[in-house]
Amino acid sequence: xxxxxxxxxxxxxxxxxxxxxxxxxxxxNGKSGIILDPVRKEMGFRSGLxxxxxxxxxxxxxxxxxxxxxxxxxxxxxxxxxxxxxMAGIDQDYLDTNExxxxxxxxxxxxxVYKSVAKIIEKHDTMLCGAGAIFQSMNSTVTMNLGVIFxxxxxxxxxxxxxxxGSHAIGLGALLIQNGLQDMVVCGGAQEVNxxxxxxxxxxxxxxxxxxxxxxxxxxxxxxxxxxxxxxxxATVILESYEHAVKRGAPIIAEVLxxxxxxxxxxxxxxxxxxxxxxxxxxxxRAGIDMKEIGYVNAHATSTHVGDANEAKALFRVLGEKTxxxxxxxxxxxxxxxxxxxxxxxxxxxMMKNDFIAGxxxxxxxxxxxxxxxxxxxxxxxxxxxxxxNSFGFGGTNSTLIIRNA
Numbered sequence: 001x002x003x004x005x006x007x008x009x010x011x012x013x014x015x016x017x018x019x020x021x022x023x024x025x026x027x028x029n030g031k032s033g034i035i036l037d038p039v040r041k042e043m044g045f046r047s048g049l050x051x052x053x054x055x056x057x058x059x060x061x062x063x064x065x066x067x068x069x070x071x072x073x074x075x076x077x078x079x080x081x082x083x084x085x086x087m088a089g090i091d092q093d094y095l096d097t098n099e100x101x102x103x104x105x106x107x108x109x110x111x112x113v114y115k116s117v118a119k120i121i122e123k124h125d126t127m128l129c130g131a132g133a134i135f136q137s138m139n140s141t142v143t144m145n146l147g148v149i150f151x152x153x154x155x156x157x158x159x160x161x162x163x164x165x166g167s168h169a170i171g172l173g174a175l176l177i178q179n180g181l182q183d184m185v186v187c188g189g190a191q192e193v194n195x196x197x198x199x200x201x202x203x204x205x206x207x208x209x210x211x212x213x214x215x216x217x218x219x220x221x222x223x224x225x226x227x228x229x230x231x232x233x234x235a236t237v238i239l240e241s242y243e244h245a246v247k248r249g250a251p252i253i254a255e256v257l258x259x260x261x262x263x264x265x266x267x268x269x270x271x272x273x274x275x276x277x278x279x280x281x282x283x284x285x286r287a288g289i290d291m292k293e294i295g296y297v298n299a300h301a302t303s304t305h306v307g308d309a310n311e312a313k314a315l316f317r318v319l320g321e322k323t324x325x326x327x328x329x330x331x332x333x334x335x336x337x338x339x340x341x342x343x344x345x346x347x348x349x350x351m352m353k354n355d356f357i358a359g360x361x362x363x364x365x366x367x368x369x370x371x372x373x374x375x376x377x378x379x380x381x382x383x384x385x386x387x388x389x390n391s392f393g394f395g396g397t398n399s400t401l402i403i404r405n406a
Contacts (some may be wrong), residue, residue, distance in 0.1 A: 002178040006406065008250040009088025009238035010346050011080040015051035015231055015333055018079065020087075024350045027358040028379055032215035032332050034229050040195055040202075047207035049217050051231030051334040053193045066149065068132035071112040073190035073338075074145040076234035077104060081146055081186060084236040089250055090184075092151070101154030101182040103173045104142045104236075105165025105189035107338045110196040112136035142190050142234075154182050162393025163300075165189050166235065167341025171259030171399055173239045184240040189342035191232030198230040208303065218335075219362040220301035220328035221308050221370035228302040231334030235343035252406040254349055257386070258287025264396025271307050275398050276300075276314040276390065283388065283400035284318070294324055294402070295384020296357055298348045300392045301328035302335045311390065312369035322374040325382060327360035341391035341399060348387045352405050357382045 012018070015033025016026035026033070033051045040048040056075045058067060070078070085091075090100075116133045120126055135141060140158040147156045155176065159169040166189020173185035191197075201207060208227040210217040219225040245252055260283030264275035284291055297315065301308045315326060329347045330336070336343050351357055359378035366375070385405040392398045 003180060004242035005174040005177045005239055005256040006242050006245050007237050007253045007256065008240055008245050009084040009090070010236070010253065010349065011083030011087065012235045012343060012346050013053065013056065013076040013079045014233045014343060015053050018054065020350060023347070024354060026332065027329070027347060027350060028356055030332065030359055030361050030379060032361065033231065034214045034217055034334050036211050036214050043195060045202045046205065047202055047209050048211060049208055049214055049229045050193060051229065053233045068130065069135040070145050071109050071136040071141055072192040072194060073106055073109065073234065074142050077142045077146060077188065077190040077236065078149060080188060080234040080236040081150070084238050088238040090238065095150055095152060099154040099182065100152050101173065101176060101185035102143050102147055102152050102156045103159055103169040103185055103187050104146065105159045105161065105169040105338050105342060106139055106142045107160045107162055107165050108197055109137055109139060109141050109192065111192055111194045114196040152186065154185065161397045162395055163335065163337050164341055164391040164393040164397045164399040165338040166343065167389065167391035167399035167401055168261065170237060170239065170256065170342060170345060170401060171261065174256045174259055177239055177241050183244040184238065186236060187239055187342065188234060188236035189339040190234035191337045191339040193232035201230065216362050218303045218331050220299065220303045220331050220360055221312060221366065221373070221375055222363050223365040223367040225303045225305065225308065228304055229334035231336045233336060233339055233343065235339055235346050237342065237345060254406050255404045256401065257289065257404050258283040258402035260286060260400040262398045264398070266396055269394055271310050271392055271396065273310045273313045273317065275396055276311055276392055277317050279398035279400040280314060280318045283402050287402040289386065291319060293386045294388050296348065296351065296382070296387040297324055297326040298344045298387060298389040299326050299328045300390040302330055309367070309369045312373055316372040321372050324374060325357050325380070326373050326375055327358060329358060331361040331363070332358070344389050345401060345403060348389055349403070352384055352387060355381060355383045
């Protein structure tokens with residue numbers, strides 16, 4: 001018998017808010033977190049669009065020596081993890097006396113690397129980078145910092161799977177718990193929001209240039225979409241076995257039923273249909289549910305022509321014609337990249353707990369593929385107990401999670 005896996009805590013630092021209540025209200029009201037950044041235009045960016053994520057002020061919370069090791073994504077991840085642990089009723093005494101694992105999605109720390117190299121070039125002295133530079137610049141910086149700050153003693157591993165990183169972290173954490181290798185795992189995803197992280201994306205014309213109306217720029221599944229908008233922040237969920245959660249009297253929020261994964265085995269940046277479809281089918285099979293039980297789908301759809309079209313084809317192939325409400329919360333947040341797979345689980349849980357589905361804002365005209373899907377453009381009242389969340393990434397990595405209400 002496999003252990004059941006439940007979610008007992010959530011925390012988020014997002015362009016939609018830095019508390020669960022703020023995020024819920026933003027989702028319900030269709031608020032966009034996307035702005036036009038004039039500095040990016042001054043630097044020669046083709047698109048100055050980005051989500052706005054407030055910078056955490058941790059001067060009164062963490063010592064300066066610790067903050068010196070933390071780049072932008074680690075700061076976001078700390079805030080999200082602190083709040084998730086608090087919600088789950090986990091204090092430092094518990095963390096000190098139990099083996100709690102850590103799996104966090106992160107696939108770049110571009111800004112920290114850029115600043116270190118720029119300092120070397122300017123000063124011709126590697127010692128002027130600072131003692132914290134190496135720890136800031138490694139992709140594993142988030143798990144290194146969280147592991148040290150919270151003194152975690154279980155598995156400590158960064159999941160680097162492009163825009164599916166956060167989702168894979170949750171899926172892999174669930175597998176460890178199902179197989180009895182950990183009782184509890186802190187899982188999530190973090191994404192830096194700065195020019196260094198997104199300049200190369202801008203260079204391949206991946207971003208929307210609808211700068212005259214930033215809130216309308218990200219248009220998943222819409223016929224007139226013209227590219228994604230970069231975003232970020234961090235999101236953390238606390239996973240633990242059902243028996244363990246009950247034993248310690250934890251608040252059980254939801255249950256992870258299924259984790260599907262696949263690789264496209266194809267083009268490095270252009271997705272196909274077969275890979276995502278296999279990920280969907282695997283998640284449903286492992287969840288052991290009838291597809292009719294799925295009451296909502298949070299699509300990966302980033303507002304790119306090929307990506308949205310092929311996901312629409314995969315969803316239609318697996319789920320059928322207009323059988324379930326499907327939206328992409330990226331219409332409000334932009335693409336939160338390494339964070340997205342974790343944040344979209346939290347967004348979906350907030351909807352599930354509050355009986356609504358956030359509209360796929362800016363969806364005005366379906367195309368030949370999205371016309372087969374049920375995509376509400378505005379918030380609708382809806383009660384559902386099970387949802388599916390897709391996350392796909394460069395290199396053809398796919399992850400699908402199915403989660404049920406507690």
